[in-house]
Amino acid sequence: MNEQASLAPVVPQLIGTNLRTRDFRTGSVFFEYYKPKLEYAWDTGKAIGKFLAEMKKGRVAATHCSKCKRTLVPPRIFCEKCFRDIDKWVTLKDTGVIETFSVSFVTWDVKRLEKPQIPAVIAIDGATPGYGFLHLINTKDWKALRVGQRVKAVWKPAHQRKGSITDIKYFEVIE
Amino acid sequence: MRKVAIIGIGALKARPKSPELSYKEMTYQAAKLAYQDAGIDPQELQSFVTLAEDIHEGTSIFDEYTPDQLGSAQKPMHTITHDGLVGLADAAMQIASGLFDLVVVEAHSKASNIKNKADIEAYALDPNWVRPxxxxxxxxxxxxxxxxxxxxxxxxxxxxxxxxxxxxxxxxxxxxxxxxxxxxxxxxxxxxxxxxxxxxxxxxxADGACVIVLAGEERAKANGAIPVWIxxxxxxxxxxxxxxxxxxxxxxxxxxxxxxxxxxxxxxxxxxxxxxxxxxxxxxxxxxxxxxxxxxxxxxxxxxxxxxxxxxxxxxxxxxxxxxxxxxxxxxxxxxxxxxxxxxxxxxxxxxxxxxxxxxxxxxxxxxxxxxxxxxxxxxxxxx
Incomplete structure (x- = not known):
């Protein structure tokens, strides 16, 4: 057996007639097509509601638990470790450090991208180390990107912001 | 089989809408009431059962989103797509079997966040011979x-x-x-x-959240509050x-x-x-x-x-x-x-x-x- 043959998938010979896409289009096989309609409007609540409202103002809001001394971003109104109410709101800088990133040459629905999209987790300055959020990096030289690089948010102009995580367009390397 | 009791309950007032709270915040508040009622430190809790249906929440694999608001991060937790009573039976069995002493059950409703309830209900019908x-x-x-x-x-x-x-x-x-x-x-x-x-x-x-704390017999009796037995x-x-x-x-x-x-x-x-x-x-x-x-x-x-x-x-x-x-x-x-x-x-x-x-x-x-x-x-x- 040569190498080519050994790599070929093993397709068993099945008894019957192969179905083709056109058999479905022409109705020669029976099936039901159904496209679900799912609509939700989620209440953001106190914590994420304020986080988004602050985004609109160009600020990063966080909460602080004075028991475990953690500063949480995105904020919550409760500390999940101490299981108690948080003590105060704080505003953080819009700078941070790349915790982890990926250079993605496909979109979420697997379309090829010429310019890659770079999802990254940014640990925000002033938050407990390791705390931050997932966002996008914009860079001309993705090959030079490194974990631990410092980045800063690039905001949409104030009139375009609507209280969304996308009010930050992306983060850019600042050193 | 070990005997099992309910030692704590907590629920939010049911309301047609609850716009100022997220489901996580509602659950947290109900949990806080239940843990206070049980007189326990949340750190003692050992296992958690939540009841939720992805299509009601609008998030798939919803069980990933339930731990924080119950204090159950890094502890055993799972979600059942059924009514709350099935979750209670599950929790009771976890205790009766000797696996755990303190187990929490949670369920909530954010029905007001579902914008097309009729479609969601129709989606439960058989797609081949009923839905058409x-x-x-x-x-x-x-x-x-x-x-x-x-x-x-x-x-x-x-x-x-x-x-x-x-x-x-x-x-x-x-x-x-x-x-x-x-x-x-x-x-x-x-x-x-x-x-x-x-x-x-x-x-x-209506919207709301309810949390129940269950305990094994010895733990329930040591607790001081009046246990209600399953x-x-x-x-x-x-x-x-x-x-x-x-x-x-x-x-x-x-x-x-x-x-x-x-x-x-x-x-x-x-x-x-x-x-x-x-x-x-x-x-x-x-x-x-x-x-x-x-x-x-x-x-x-x-x-x-x-x-x-x-x-x-x-x-x-x-x-x-x-x-x-x-x-x-x-x-x-x-x-x-x-x-x-x-x-x-x-x-x-x-x-x-x-x-x-x-x-x-x-x-x-x-x-x-x-x-x-x-x-x-x-x-x-x-x-x-």
Missing amino acids: LGIPAHALAALEAACYIKESGVTEEALAEVVSKNKGNAKSNHLAAYPKSVTLKDFRGSTSRCSPLRDIETAHH QGFGWATETSAIDSKTWDKAVYATAAAKKAFRMAGIADPQKEISLLEIDDTYAFKELQHLEAIWIFERQSAWKKTLEGATAIKGKIPVNASGGCLGMGEMLEAKGLYQVHELVTQLRGKAGKRQVENAKRGVALAWRGVPTSSGACLVLGRQPQ
Whole structure:
């Protein structure tokens, strides 16, 4: 057996007639097509509601638990470790450090991208180390990107912001 | 098997909308109430069960989103897509088996966040031979109602009495979303979407969250608070084939209660149960369920209701909380709100709606249209 043959998938010979896409289009096989309609409007609540409202103002809001001394971003109104109410709101800088990133040459629905999209987790300055959020990096030289690089948010102009995580367009390397 | 008790309960007031809180924040608040009620440090909790349906939440693999607000990060946790009573049975088994001592059950409803409830309900119908007909899921309940009403000879007055009683009971329940005084005239004047069901006899959705803390016998006794014991539970599904299911009788309820009653050692349900919280998503369901679990003879629940047997001061009070009609339809949390009421009653803390000498309570939940699924739980002041 040569190498080519050994790599070929093993397709068993099945008894019957192969179905083709056109058999479905022409109705020669029976099936039901159904496209679900799912609509939700989620209440953001106190914590994420304020986080988004602050985004609109160009600020990063966080909460602080004075028991475990953690500063949480995105904020919550409760500390999940101490299981108690948080003590105060704080505003953080819009700078941070790349915790982890990926250079993605496909979109979420697997379309090829010429310019890659770079999802990254940014640990925000002033938050407990390791705390931050997932966002996008914009860079001309993705090959030079490194974990631990410092980045800063690039905001949409104030009139375009609507209280969304996308009010930050992306983060850019600042050193 | 080890004995299991409920040592803590916490619930938020049911409301048609809850725009200022996220589901996580609602759950956190209910959990805080339950842990305070149980007198425990959340760090002691060992295992967690949540009830949720991805399509109700709008997030798939929803169990990933439940730990933080319960204090269960990095602890055993799983989600069941069923009513709260099934979650309680699950938690009770985790303790009875000796695996854990302290287990938490949580369910919530953010029904107000679902913008197309009719589509979501239709999505539960079989895609090949039911959905293409374009019948609203609600109509399936109407088909059942028509059959039950005809078989049992239920009168309009009796259905109006169920609505009036439950919405009336809700007036003394601070957790209820839909308290109201309802007259026979109101009932007759209510519009009908699918005959014979009127709008007024259909429970309306509400938002809320409920958390229950369970403990093993030794832990429950050491706790100081009055434990309410889990005596029995059962759950069952008749069939998903709506074309061949039983239309007049709630077979699932009979099967679930049979298991639960046997486990609890109940030989005569009419004499050995002090009060019930029974699914009344539609008024006829309360009557149908009462007959299914031997509280009343076939074709007699409506007569007993008219005689006042199921009122808070009656022989066997049913839905003292207000039921789904008065409390609101709480999605997966329905059964937990029933349990919240039974525990409050068995502790003797139900205030104005307190059932006298409440020793043993039964909860019966139905999973709603188009299902023939239900669960039953028996609670008591004594372990058995």
